Amino acid sequence: MADWTLYEVFVRSKHGLNHKHVGSVHAADAQMALENARELYTRRSEGVSLWVVPAEQITASAGDEKEPFFDPADDKVYRHASFYKLPPEVDQM
Amino acid sequence: MYAQQVDTGAKRLKNLEEMSPEERHFQEKVDAEVRIEPKNWMPEGYRKTLIRQISQHAHSEIVGMLPEGNWLTRAPTLKRKLQLMAKIQDEAGHGLYLYSAMETLGADRDEEIEKLHRGEVKFSSIFTYPTLTWADMGAIGWLVDGAAIVNQVPLQRCSYGPYARAMIRVCKEESFHQRQGYEILLTMMREGTDEQKAMVQDAINRFWWPSLMMFGPSDANSPNSAQSMAWKIKRHGNDELRQRFLDQTVPQLEFLGCTAPDPDLKWNEETGHYDFGEIDWQEFFDVLKGHSPCGIERIQQRKSAIDEGRWVRDAAVAYARKQEQKAKSAA
Numbered sequence: 001m002a003d004w005t006l007y008e009v010f011v012r013s014k015h016g017l018n019h020k021h022v023g024s025v026h027a028a029d030a031q032m033a034l035e036n037a038r039e040l041y042t043r044r045s046e047g048v049s050l051w052v053v054p055a056e057q058i059t060a061s062a063g064d065e066k067e068p069f070f071d072p073a074d075d076k077v078y079r080h081a082s083f084y085k086l087p088p089e090v091d092q093m
Numbered sequence: 094m095y096a097q098q099v100d101t102g103a104k105r106l107k108n109l110e111e112m113s114p115e116e117r118h119f120q121e122k123v124d125a126e127v128r129i130e131p132k133n134w135m136p137e138g139y140r141k142t143l144i145r146q147i148s149q150h151a152h153s154e155i156v157g158m159l160p161e162g163n164w165l166t167r168a169p170t171l172k173r174k175l176q177l178m179a180k181i182q183d184e185a186g187h188g189l190y191l192y193s194a195m196e197t198l199g200a201d202r203d204e205e206i207e208k209l210h211r212g213e214v215k216f217s218s219i220f221t222y223p224t225l226t227w228a229d230m231g232a233i234g235w236l237v238d239g240a241a242i243v244n245q246v247p248l249q250r251c252s253y254g255p256y257a258r259a260m261i262r263v264c265k266e267e268s269f270h271q272r273q274g275y276e277i278l279l280t281m282m283r284e285g286t287d288e289q290k291a292m293v294q295d296a297i298n299r300f301w302w303p304s305l306m307m308f309g310p311s312d313a314n315s316p317n318s319a320q321s322m323a324w325k326i327k328r329h330g331n332d333e334l335r336q337r338f339l340d341q342t343v344p345q346l347e348f349l350g351c352t353a354p355d356p357d358l359k360w361n362e363e364t365g366h367y368d369f370g371e372i373d374w375q376e377f378f379d380v381l382k383g384h385s386p387c388g389i390e391r392i393q394q395r396k397s398a399i400d401e402g403r404w405v406r407d408a409a410v411a412y413a414r415k416q417e418q419k420a421k422s423a424a
Contacts, residue, residue, distance in 0.1 A: 004406075004410075006196070023190060023193050023258075025189070025193075028412070029412075029413035029416060029417070031416075032409060039186075040186050040189055040190075043182070060132070062132070
């Protein structure tokens with residue numbers, strides 16, 4: 001497998017839903033990756049659309065949650081609807 | 094279990110105070126049921142143990158295709174042949190899900206397969222037994238996949254995310270395997286000749302004890318089990334899972350109108366479980382050491398599948414290069 005590319009596989013399970021990561025396959029090229037992914041991840045009609053992406057093409061945020069990467073979102077409670085207290089008469093908003 | 098006797102390298106469990114800050118943080122996450130993902134920090138022992146467990150599990154799925162493949166060309170009807178082929182394809186799929194999960198830990202697939210071929214990594218003891226009659230296809234689906242389900246359901250909550258997610262997909266598919274196996278036996282018992290019914294009983298006699306052995310020896314005093322439990326890559330003791338399997342299987346056995354090759358098997362009103370006889374662990378350890386009817390043959394078959402399939406893989410690479418060249422010169 002060493003000389004074959006590792007592709008990450010994404011499946012759209014139903015029309016109207018987004019593609020979701022399901023796993024990976026090895027393949028000699030993208031077309032073969034699609035066919036392998038079909039055999040491996042959609043044997044029971046689990047999908048209506050498939051994406052395969054070379055794993056090395058994915059740029060990911062650092063793995064550990066201690067990472068301050070997501071900190072900027074933590075101190076902005078005013079971004080949530082629940083931050084705004086309204087009188088009961090209009091609280092259905 | 095499909096992974097038996099996995100070595101964790103642990104002599105005893107560390108408590109939180111003895112751990113490094115990183116280890117402690119890791120253990121606290123595991124204790125809080127937070128899944129560990131590939132890029133998270135993890136103890137080296139955890140990584141190595143998981144690689145051992147997942148590769149053994151993956152190899153078992155792949156080798157497990159062989160005893161069934163033995164009957165593919167001799168299935169009694171086209172329907173049975175298609176069903177068996179679908180089941181075998183699922184097993185290949187399970188192996189691939191698991192190899193993928195293993196690769197997220199930094200293990201190399203080819204290298205792990207090489208280790209299997211050199212005898213350094215095991216596959217499940219159950220697949221070293223021969224499949225002598227068509228009824229064996231039923232017994233394997235019902236008992237072997239049944240035991241595998243009991244083992245794999247708790248692994249859906251395993252602490253390592255990619256392994257747990259692979260198990261969710263595997264478990265969804267296993268239930269078809271078990272039901273098709275049982276249906277084979279039920280059909281033979283209901284519609285078969287006396288000879289065919291005897292074949293069912295004979296298959297059960299041969300696969301009964303090996304299925305119970307799949308869960309591995311009692312782990313009461315095993316430091317490996319304690320460590321695997323603390324890491325939540327094992328969630329129940331071997332004896333507990335074996336009992337769970339037995340309790341659900343005996344009524345199905347009775348419904349078939351068959352018996353188990355165990356004179357001590359009986360319902361225990363007090364405990365609410367079935368009592369059963371002593372397992373011959375010598376046979377289990379002999380099998381793990383390679384003294385088994387088909388152990389060597391299975392590995393040889395796997396090796397030759399890889400060697401004889403080389404030209405297909407080479408052709409795929411050559412074709413991909415050619416397509417790439419064509420696309421380039423067209424552009």
